[in-house]
Structures are given as structure tokens and as C-alpha cells.
Amino acid sequence: xxxxxxxxxxxxxxxxxxxxxxxxxxxxxxxxxxxxxxxxxxxxxxxxxxxxxxxxxxxxxxxxxxxxxxxxxxxxxxxxxxxxxxxxxxxxxxxxxxxxxxxxxxxxxxxxxxxxxxxxxxxxxxxxxxxxxxxxxxxxxxxxxxxxxxxxxxxxxxxxxxxxxxxxxxxxxxxxxxxxxxxxxxxxx
Amino acid sequence: xxxxxxxxxxxxxxxxxxxxxxxxxxxxxxxxxxxxxxxxxxxxxxxxxxxxxxxxxxxxxxxxxxxxxxxxxxxxxxxxxxxxxxxxxxxxxxxxxxxxxxxxxxxxxxxxxxxxxxxxxxxxxxxxxxxxxxxxxxxxxxxxxxxxxxxxxxxxxxxxxxxxxxxxxxxxxxxxxxxxxxxxxxxxxxxxxxxxxxxxxxxxxxxxxxxxxxxxxxxxxxxxxxxxxxxxxxxxxxxxxxxxxxxxxxxxxxxxxxxxxxxxxxxxxxxxxxxxxxxxxxxxxxxxxxxxxxxxxxxxxxxxxxxxxxxxxxxxxxxxxxxxxxxxxxxxxxxxxxxxxxxxxxxxxxxxxxxxxxxxxxxxxxxxxxxxxxxxxxxxxxxxxxxxxxxxxxxxxxxxxxxxxxxxxxxxxxxxxxxxxxxxx
Numbered sequence: 001x002x003x004x005x006x007x008x009x010x011x012x013x014x015x016x017x018x019x020x021x022x023x024x025x026x027x028x029x030x031x032x033x034x035x036x037x038x039x040x041x042x043x044x045x046x047x048x049x050x051x052x053x054x055x056x057x058x059x060x061x062x063x064x065x066x067x068x069x070x071x072x073x074x075x076x077x078x079x080x081x082x083x084x085x086x087x088x089x090x091x092x093x094x095x096x097x098x099x100x101x102x103x104x105x106x107x108x109x110x111x112x113x114x115x116x117x118x119x120x121x122x123x124x125x126x127x128x129x130x131x132x133x134x135x136x137x138x139x140x141x142x143x144x145x146x147x148x149x150x151x152x153x154x155x156x157x158x159x160x161x162x163x164x165x166x167x168x169x170x171x172x173x174x175x176x177x178x179x180x181x182x183x184x185x186x187x188x189x
Numbered sequence: 190x191x192x193x194x195x196x197x198x199x200x201x202x203x204x205x206x207x208x209x210x211x212x213x214x215x216x217x218x219x220x221x222x223x224x225x226x227x228x229x230x231x232x233x234x235x236x237x238x239x240x241x242x243x244x245x246x247x248x249x250x251x252x253x254x255x256x257x258x259x260x261x262x263x264x265x266x267x268x269x270x271x272x273x274x275x276x277x278x279x280x281x282x283x284x285x286x287x288x289x290x291x292x293x294x295x296x297x298x299x300x301x302x303x304x305x306x307x308x309x310x311x312x313x314x315x316x317x318x319x320x321x322x323x324x325x326x327x328x329x330x331x332x333x334x335x336x337x338x339x340x341x342x343x344x345x346x347x348x349x350x351x352x353x354x355x356x357x358x359x360x361x362x363x364x365x366x367x368x369x370x371x372x373x374x375x376x377x378x379x380x381x382x383x384x385x386x387x388x389x390x391x392x393x394x395x396x397x398x399x400x401x402x403x404x405x406x407x408x409x410x411x412x413x414x415x416x417x418x419x420x421x422x423x424x425x426x427x428x429x430x431x432x433x434x435x436x437x438x439x440x441x442x443x444x445x446x447x448x449x450x451x452x453x454x455x456x457x458x459x460x461x462x463x464x465x466x467x468x469x470x471x472x473x474x475x476x477x478x479x480x481x482x483x484x485x486x487x488x489x490x491x492x493x494x495x496x497x498x499x500x501x502x503x504x505x506x507x508x509x510x511x512x513x514x515x516x517x518x519x520x521x522x523x524x525x526x527x528x529x530x531x532x533x534x535x536x537x538x539x540x541x542x543x544x545x546x547x548x549x550x551x552x553x554x555x556x557x558x559x560x561x562x563x564x565x566x567x568x569x570x571x572x573x574x575x576x577x578x579x580x581x582x583x584x585x586x587x588x589x590x591x592x593x594x595x596x597x598x599x600x601x602x603x604x605x606x607x608x609x610x611x612x613x614x
Contacts (some may be wrong), residue, residue: 166382
């Protein structure tokens with residue numbers, strides 16, 4: 001039993017200035033999402049994964065029909081396409097480079113294809129400098145990601161929070177750790 | 190002249206965390222040599238040793254004194270010539286007398302070895318629970334009698350500790366202690382980050398930031414009242430960086446409304462919110478001048494992180510820092526003439542002291558990751574957080590440039606120190 005949901009094409013904002021070309025290149029195609037098909041796929045995955053993957057163990061058979069699990073599966077499938085769920089930033093910077101922009105656009109397309117999903121952007125900073133400034137900086141990093149998603153009319157589905165330097169990925173005190181801790185994480189809900 | 194000190198410290202907290210370990214880093218050879226004798230005891234009063242011990246530790250920690258005991262209890266008539274030969278300049282003697290089940294008489298006298306004169310003498314009645322307080326209070330009095338300025342002993346610290354529990358989860362706690370890190374009390378524990386503790390001027394409240402609701406919010410805790418927590422109203426956007434007005438009636442906050450981080454003052458009774466900065470950049474880490482007529486704050490409005498002062502009478506904002514590409518989290522000294530701040534020097538973040546009028550900037554430390562500077566209430570010391578061997582510790586530097594002592598947690602990190610005003614009698 002397949003239920004097919006068609007998404008109407010969303011026309012992009014026509015006035016997105018200098019970044020116009022970049023966005024047009026990846027204009028999302030009108031898409032068809034087969035939600036329950038995915039669930040059935042997952043049920044197979046569960047049987048396989050029960051022996052191996054921690055990620056799928058959460059998808060017990062009882063839960064499989066609940067919408068949250070369906071969402072989770074969609075997100076995991078998206079993650080498996082190799083898209084980045086974490087973007088990194090320069091020291092004291094909130095700028096988003098072209099590589100990161102491309103990743104954000106993949107997320108934008110994904111969100112437009114999956115209209116029940118909401119996104120939380122979690123901004124982080126490295127430990128250098130003061131905690132409260134870093135809290136503000138982390139929020140600005142998440143906001144600059146949200147700004148691009150806003151061009152796709154997704155603002156209302158994107159929540160921004162900042163943990164500043166409080167939740168480092170790596171708890172070391174060197175250049176490598178700092179680089180990995182200056183980040184924005186994508187958390188779908 | 191007799192005063193009764195009744196300090197009933199009824200802290201309603203069930204959890205007491207480990208005491209921070211105090212390490213004196215440098216003993217100055219020129220430090221003032223003083224002997225603080227154990228007090229003579231009348232009746233069943235074993236606390237006589239404790240008072241002198243607390244006082245000696247206080248004086249040694251200050252970096253200004255080299256305090257020793259006398260190996261025996263010095264009576265009313267010290268042998269001045271003997272102490273002079275040992276190059277001791279002052280002697281403190283005292284008496285502790287039990288006058289009822291829980292009340293003691295404390296007498297103290299400070300004697301100058303060269304003139305053989307009494308420099309300070311006083312007598313108090315003290316409740317049993319006030320023994321530690323009286324030791325700190327007397328330390329302040331003697332410090333004043335010898336140096337002409339107050340000590341910062343009869344005060345408290347607040348700080349955050351971070352530990353890993355048995356499940357490997359991080360646990361944050363808000364702790365308070367006496368100025369010597371003794372008598373620690375856990376005020377709050379959370380699995381989510383807790384930061385920016387700030388004592389209210391009346392020392393009955395601590396404002397802080399918590400992520401318990403998955404976003405940064407400001408709370409006010411009453412550490413001496415059971416389970417009393419006040420959450421500030423829901424602001425449109427995240428709230429952080431609380432700092433008290435000297436009158437204790439309002440707080441400075443950073444609010445991120447529509448993503449724009451600006452400084453606001455929030456009146457606790459009227460709930461009135463006043464916006465104090467409007468720049469599109471980050472404005473945060475604000476605190477008041479001692480008179481409450483100015484605020485100092487961090488801003489990246491110039492493209493660099495620098496410190497600014499806003500005069501609340503003229504509404505003018507002036508840049509305060511001109512040296513270095515990163516200056517942040519400044520606080521006014523108690524006399525309002527200087528700022529302590531985090532200053533980037535090459536790749537290192539250090540504590541610096543800025544003379545506001547002359548713009549002279551002095552780097553006070555030699556570490557890599559210093560933050561959260563805060564003045565002792567007498568302005569003589571700056572406490573700050575730093576990193577030692579990969580873990581967070583607190584350190585104290587005297588304004589004269591000596592890093593004097595360190596406060597280290599044996600079980601985790603300690604950070605974000607905040608020093609209270611003088612306690613009320």
C-alpha cells in the first residue's frame with residue numbers, strides 16, 4: 001500500500017543578489033516522496049541492523065509505524081547520501097564558504113521535500129576567548145546558516161540555539177580541536 | 190565596645206562538593222613578616238587554634254604577608270626583643286573564652302614589635318557557627334590596621350565546577366564558598382551547562398545562565414533559602430550574561446531579539462526592560478561601574494572584539510581598548526578607575542589591566558587560556574579562570590603583578606569565579 005504525496009514546486013525568491021547563480025544551479029526539482037515505501041524499506045533494515053547497527057536498533061518493530069520513526073529514517077537515509085550534518089567555521093568567523101553553502105542547499109532541498117521535518121541549528125564556538133562572547137558567536141554562526149535556508153522560505157521551520165564553547169566535540173586544547181569545535185550542527189526534529 | 194556576631198549559616202543544600210585545593214604560588218621575599226599566635230583558650234573552646242589558622246592562611250594567600258605561628262601561645266606580654274631578632278614586625282595574639290554552650294568571647298590584639306604599641310584591639314561575642322566568619326572579619330581588620338586598606342577576606346566566592354559522573358556524563362554545578370575556598374556548598378547541579386554566576390550586591394542572590402530548557406536563560410537563585418529559584422520572564426530570544434546593578438534592583442542582560450545581541454537592563458520589580466545598545470554586531474558581557482552611571486561591554490561592532498564604555502547619563506559610547514585585536518569581558522575595579530579584561534596577546538588569552546584615563550594596558554598573567562576576570566572587593570586582587578594541565582582551575586593575581594594562589598578541584602574543572610562584596614555583620 002503506497003501513498004504518494006506530491007510536493008508542488010516552490011518558486012525560489014527571485015532576488016537573491018550575488019549568490020543567485022549558486023542557488024539556481026541546485027534548484028530543487030519537483031519531487032515525489034513515497035513515505036510509506038520508506039517505512040517498508042526500513043522494516044527490512046531493522047531486521048538486518050538488529051545485529052549490527054546501533055542507529056537502527058532504536059527502530060524496533062513496535063515503533064516503526066509512528067511518524068517520528070518515519071522521520072528519523074528519512075533523515076538517516078539523507079545522512080547516508082554523504083551530506084554534511086556539521087559545518088565548520090573560521091576563527092571568530094560566521095562566514096559560510098562555497099563548500100558549506102552547497103551542503104546547506106542540500107539540506108534546503110531535503111527540507112522542502114520533507115515538509116513535516118523541522119530543523120534545529122546548534123551553533124558552537126571553540127574555547128578561546130570569553131564564554132559569553134562565544135555564546136553570541138555560536139548563535140551568529142547558526143543564524144548565518146539559517147539565513148541561507150531563509151532564501152528557500154524555510155525560516156519558520158528552523159530553530160536556532162547556541163551552546164557557545166560549552167559543548168565541544170573534542171575536549172583538547174589545540175588547533176585541531178578548536179577547528180572541529182567551531183561548528184554548526186543540523187538536528188532534525 | 191562589644192558586638193555580638195550571630196552568623197547562622199543555614200544553607201539548605203543536601204549536596205556538598207569537594208573543597209578546592211588552595212596552592213600558594215609565590216611567596217614574596219619582601220612580604221611583611223607577621224606572627225599570628227594560636228589564641229589562648231579559657232574553658233572548653235578548641236576553636237582557638239582554628240581562628241589563628243584561618244587568619245594565617247588568609248595573610249599568606251594575600252601575597253602581602255608572610256604569616257607564621259609561634260609554636261606556643263603568646264601571652265599578653267610578648268618578648269618583643271626576641272621577635273625583633275627574628276625580623277618579625279607585628280604580632281597578633283588573642284583569647285577565646287567559652288561563656289555559654291554556644292557563645293564565645295573573642296579578644297584580639299595586634300602589636301607592633303618595634304614600637305611595642307597596640308595597633309588594633311577589639312572584643313566580640315561570637316556564636317559557635319560564626320567562628321569562621323570572625324576569623325575572616327578579624328583578618329580584614331588587621332590587614333586594614335597594617336596596610337591602611339581593607340582586606341577581602343570576609344567575602345564569598347561563587348564558581349562553576351564541571352565533573353564527569355559514573356555514567357561518563359558531564360555534570361555542572363554552581364558552588365559557593367568562603368573567600369578561602371573553605372566551607373563549599375553546592376547550590377545547583379545540572380547535566381546541562383551552567384554559566385556566568387553573579388552575586389547580588391546584598392549577597393542573598395546569585396544570577397546565572399542555565400541551559401536546562403535547551404536554550405540559554407537567566408535565573409536567580411537564593412542560596413540561603415530552600416529551593417527558591419526565580420526565572421526571569423520569557424524574553425523573545427536567548428538571554429545571557431547577567432550582571433547586577435550596584436543597587437541590586439536591576440540586572441544587565443544580553444538578549445538576542447531577532448538574532449541581534451544587545452545589552453538591556455531589566456528592572457526586577459517593575460519588570461521593565463530598557464535597551465542600552467542597538468548595534469547590529471554582538472554586544473554582550475556588560476557590567477556596571479561601581480556608581481552605576483556607566484556600563485562596560487564587549488562588542489565586535491568595529492569588526493574586532495573590543496571593549497566599550499557607555500555613559501548612561503550622556504548615552505555616549507566610547508571605545509575603551511586600543512591595544513590588541515581581542516579584548517573582552519571587562520569589569521570595573523571597585524574604585525572605577527581601571528578595567529580587568531581578557532586580552533589576546535599573540536595566540537594567548539591573558540588577563541590585562543587597563544587604566545581607563547591613561548589607556549595604559551598591563552598584561553597581568555603569562556598563561557594561554559585565561560578568562561572570566563573579577564576583582565576582589567578591595568580591588569587588590571583579580572580572580573580568573575585558566576587552564577592547567579588540560580583542566581580548568583581558578584587563579585588569583587594581585588594588582589602588584591604577583592600571581593598569588595590557585596584554586597584547583599581534585600575531581601574536575603573549576604571555572605567562572607565571581608567574588609562577593611563584604612558580607613553583612
